[in-house]
Amino acid sequence: EAQVTQNPRYLITVTGKKLTVTCSQNMNHEYMSWYRQDPGLGLRQIYYSMNVEVTDKGDVPEGYKVSRKEKRNFPLILESPSPNQTSLYFCASRGIWGSNTEAFFGQGTRLTVV
Amino acid sequence: AQSVTQLGSHVSVSEGALVLLRCNYSSSVPPYLFWYVQYPNQGLQLLLKYTSAATLVKGINGFEAEFKKSETSFHLTKPSAHMSDAAEYFCASGGSQGNLIFGKGTKLSVKP
Numbered sequence: 001e002a003q004v005t006q007n008p009r010y011l012i013t014v015t016g017k018k019l020t021v022t023c024s025q026n027m028n029h030e031y032m033s034w035y036r037q038d039p040g041l042g043l044r045q046i047y048y049s050m051n052v053e054v055t056d057k058g059d060v061p062e063g064y065k066v067s068r069k070e071k072r073n074f075p076l077i078l079e080s081p082s083p084n085q086t087s088l089y090f091c092a093s094r095g096i097w098g099s100n101t102e103a104f105f106g107q108g109t110r111l112t113v114v
Numbered sequence: 115a116q117s118v119t120q121l122g123s124h125v126s127v128s129e130g131a132l133v134l135l136r137c138n139y140s141s142s143v144p145p146y147l148f149w150y151v152q153y154p155n156q157g158l159q160l161l162l163k164y165t166s167a168a169t170l171v172k173g174i175n176g177f178e179a180e181f182k183k184s185e186t187s188f189h190l191t192k193p194s195a196h197m198s199d200a201a202e203y204f205c206a207s208g209g210s211q212g213n214l215i216f217g218k219g220t221k222l223s224v225k226p
Binding site for chain 2: 004033035040041042043044045048058090092094102103105106107108
């Protein structure tokens with residue numbers, strides 16, 4: 001079954017404690033991205049990757065890092081989380097970028113930073 | 115820059131009534147357009163997508179959308195709402211970098 005898997009689904013952490021949210025896809029997609037969803041703001045892109053070792057900033061990259069060492073994995077790293085990063089996070093993957101193929105989304109990670 | 119505008123952050127309809135969720139896009143090139151649905155505590159699921167093969171696109175769960183280039187619109191409709199349609203709906207456009215540009219979403223409530 002084609003899927004994007006994120007872990008964990010829920011996470012409560014304290015300010016400043018480094019964390020990683022994992023994302024893995026089994027569709028051999030080139031394009032992967034991270035979004036955060038906040039009430040009234042919709043989904044905003046944090047980082048994206050067009051292939052292995054190719055990553056770039058989205059609209060709201062501050063405070064986040066990513067890496068793409070393998071095609072299937074695209075972890076999101078918060079080196080020093082702050083309360084304003086409390087949000088719902090989604091990982092997505094997509095086939096041939098620039099085409100009209102749809103994106104597949106993970107189930108989301110609800111992060112609370114206290 | 116490309117953008118997607120969804121009119122109405124909340125829409126409420128009665129069960130059995132017509133559902134109309136509005137989406138307008140801005141693009142200087144033929145757009146790639148999508149509608150996604152998000153049920154509570156779940157990820158986003160594709161409802162339908164515009165492929166340029168036909169202006170009227172049929173999706174899952176009885177939804178459809180009509181692409182109107184002259185109005186730069188891609189409104190989502192369903193003839194008869196069901197309680198299970200209560201969810202948040204997102205319109206999206208394919209960006210030039212391969213990303214998807216989302217509207218802010220419309221939360222649909224269905225009254226019995």
